[in-house]
Amino acid sequence: MFSNNHDYTPAQLLVLGYLAVIITGTILLMIPAATTQSGGLDIISALFTATSATCVTGLIVVNTSTAFTVFGQLVIMILIQIGGLGLMTMSTMVAFIIGKKISLKERLLIQEDLNQFKISGLVALVRYVLIVTFVIEGIGALILFLRLLKDYSFWKAIYYAIFHAISAFNNAGFDLFGNSLEGFTGDIFINLAVIFLIILGGLGFAVLAELYNKRDIKKTSLQTKIVITISLILIIVGFISFLALEYNNELTMGNLSFGEKTLSALFLSVTPRTAGFNTIPTGSLKSSTLFLVIVLMFIGASPGSTGGGIKTTTFGVLLITVWSMITGKRDIEIFKRQLENEIIFKALSITILSLMLVVLVTMILTVSEGMDFLPVFFETVSAFGTVGLSTGITSALSSFGRLMITITMFAGRVGPLTLALAFAERKRSGVYHYPKEKIMVG
């Protein structure tokens, strides 16, 4: 695979691969048999939906449960699974199945996609990824099935259980209920099953593999320590803030029991990592709550996972750098390890490029759509973070607006730095260094 493309860099191949999947999905969703409307879906909506599914975002311009046939829904489900597992994992799986050898070039590509730094063990990791995915999705689907049997027929319960387990583990946020999980606000079974799928899907496969294999907690990698620490902090801060902010909001959780409030706040703090399901109506949240959700969506999930955003580790590196500067440390240190300069520069670049993308798209959409600022800002960050939460403006977007959000979802999934790398001409650095000169900052 890709063996004829000797001139392309891994970053470029990745961008092209995702584009190919999205275009295929768009064509499939435009087949009249995919939709319940006569004449089939228009191209902008099909492209939007295919991108949203492949980039595991979950923003929708047409209702997944009523506008699509089972065929259309299966296309969406497969796009989600391809997008969530990553194109390279899927290609590797195909190669396994047809017994092909994995070349070094292909390994480099997988490395770029899963964001790994060691080439050895990558094939084993991919195999592991597939097993882990199907086991976790299986357990999730089973729990959902047992609960859904109460409300649905046997086959429908199976179908819904599988669809939503895949959608949750891959942090896709697509649903067949028509109103996400708002019908299950206080349902402890559905909530905990989905939360469990979202969190595990958002930790990243490298972390999952390590948590499963390692017995000695002292030997845990720096990566896993940072991912777990930051994820926990984000969930706890979100949970407490959301409970306090929305406690008396009658449009969201104001009329619920304390237990249901707790469950809703927990769900709301987990879903920006970057699942996109909601159990309380997003459009009714207070401005301050929406703003905090925006911040959490921007940070997103952990690297090498099914989720989007700038990633928990990127956020962690920023915090660690700030802390080291404040406490006057010479090295940037955490957990008795030193971070390399390049990691910090990369974290900074990802954050700044992401901020620039989000600001630019928000500005353009505010002008083109003539909508209020906060819902547009929310929608843009949701698209960038491949989250899929919306205050409800998605289907009211103009064709131009839908294209802008489509591009933002794509940029968010591929990652702004990878995208920039795909287009940039990389100059070899010479052996010389320029002299250093200080400047003032701040």
Added chain:
Amino acid sequence: MFSNNHDYTPAQLLVLGYLAVIITGTILLMIPAATTQSGGLDIISALFTATSATCVTGLIVVNTSTAFTVFGQLVIMILIQIGGLGLMTMSTMVAFIIGKKISLKERLLIQEDLNQFKISGLVALVRYVLIVTFVIEGIGALILFLRLLKDYSFWKAIYYAIFHAISAFNNAGFDLFGNSLEGFTGDIFINLAVIFLIILGGLGFAVLAELYNKRDIKKTSLQTKIVITISLILIIVGFISFLALEYNNELTMGNLSFGEKTLSALFLSVTPRTAGFNTIPTGSLKSSTLFLVIVLMFIGASPGSTGGGIKTTTFGVLLITVWSMITGKRDIEIFKRQLENEIIFKALSITILSLMLVVLVTMILTVSEGMDFLPVFFETVSAFGTVGLSTGITSALSSFGRLMITITMFAGRVGPLTLALAFAERKRSGVYHYPKEKIMVG
């Protein structure tokens, strides 16, 4: 001076010094003779005004021209001059006047305040700062005086010219007209004089000194090159965007002639650097325009200047780092010079701490004030950047809201990193380094 405080760090002394000036100002403004209202100003409003003046912000809760007597206005003008020049410059001036020697400890303090890295030549710099300030303010005041004579009596024209020249050069944004410069929207004299004062005040004294002294452009320092480049980019991008965005907005520049539109757009692109004057009503700007102004206010002016924000050089370092990462350079280079890692870490820390401060305050105010999101976000960034632009909500803020904005203005003026340094316990790094370990980001 300060010779009894051997235990304080320069950062701590700076914070304490600004606090002392603000408290003195608050007390002076509470004297009944300072205001036209009977009984004097309440403490929250006095604290707010004194902080706004000392931090050269320009946000006001009471009208400067009608609520204050000439005595009150002179207090504000002196607080602006102290705040703009920097506490240490003022103290040094006092020391000059009384013929005192400047100790090494005091030099270190001046260094912290003016953000310099060389200790030698600091006293000369301070002397230079004073001369430059009074010469530029004098020229600005003269131009303003000649124009204001058309509308005001001789003495009032002199008074208004001096007040507004000081307010403009120090990027304070206080005015005595009651509606900022909205009465002079198309006035080319007033606009160009104020723009000239704002830009020169925002470049930073080190840059001004170099521009004045250096004849050979090739020997220009990296600092000056970055400041000029970024300032120009920000003004040009702002100018073009604002002209396009507001061209047909009848509430702002829609009904003006093309020349007046150009002048308004130019003024709007210069004032976030961080003057805070406005010639068109800020509250009537479109959402997209407000968002771009927020971004420009956050970036702010150049270091060692009278302006606030994270500073143009900080923004420049971020851009340079991103560009170096994208183009695959090993060193972070610009203008044939290499940036030291510590500069990049510092730029990153300032940016992240500032973002965190702005997000936190915006969230708190959105909850406490029950106002729309965008005006609150705008007000918070305006306070942090010591800009002083407002959509008009300042005087509607609760006492709690006023205190929050007061704290934000102070944190913005001192700088969040300096503030953090003042509170943090700095541990000496040992001679050992921890082993390096990679993690994934993005």
